[in-house]
Amino acid sequence: MSHPELEQDPLFHDRLIEAVALRRDRDAFAHLFNHFAPRLKAWLIRSGAAPGAAEDFAQDAMLTVWRKADLFDPRKARAATWIFTIARNRRLDALRRDARPLPTPEIELAGEAVLRPDEILSMSEDTERVREALSRLSREQVEVLRFAFFLESPHSEIALHLNLPLGTVKSRIRNAMIKLRLILQPSREAPR
Structure with missing residues (x-):
């Protein structure tokens, strides 16, 4: 269907969409x-799309023209503008869909709970008790605890770093924890 004389009419393609x-x-x-x-294909290739993808976008845009021709409003845009906008939007949708989403941080809606003064005091007292208990351990025990719990080093790394056998590291950690537990346990002699 060739209509060279009709194609000179600026509304020719608009009328085809209406048909x-x-x-x-x-x-x-x-x-x-x-x-x-x-x-559309040539324009999409110039816009950076690979030839195969450009052809797919062009065909998808034209399929959308077929399915949604009733949404075309010649008062808002000419046929070419409408069709090229559909193709551009299809390509942008595909680019967004193919892009890897950025990790979204967990959002705490309630925020951090505000500590009461007695909780702050209790935490401060606990910190002081632990500090005092650590001072009663041997230097070697404090050293392995620092690596294991504060630096979160695996036992094998501690053994390498301190040039100790793995069994010695595990033994020191176990003995230090037993001693700390005994020091920090509340006194069982409570008044009745």
Whole structure:
């Protein structure tokens, strides 16, 4: 279907879209497809799309023209503008869909709980008790505890770093923890 004299009319393609919308006119759509698909493909390639992807986007845009021709409003845009906008949006949607999402941080809606003064005092007292208990351990025991719990080093790394057998590291940690537990246990002699 070739209409060279009609194609000079600036509203020619608008009328073809209206024919597709009103009558599902296959000839009108074929003319739109033959006219716009190669232009869309070339434009998409110039925009950075690979040739195969550009062809897919162009075909997808034209399929959208067929399905949604009734949404075309010639008062808002000419046919070419509408069709090229559809192709651009299809490509942007694909780029967004293919992009790896950025990790989203966990959001705490309630915020951190505000500590009461007695809780702050209790934490301060606990910190002082632990500090005092650590001072009663041997230097070697404090050293392995520092690596294991404060630096979160695996036992094998501690053994390498301190040039000790793995069994010695485990033994020192176990003995230090037993001693700390005994020091920090509340006194069982409570008044009745």
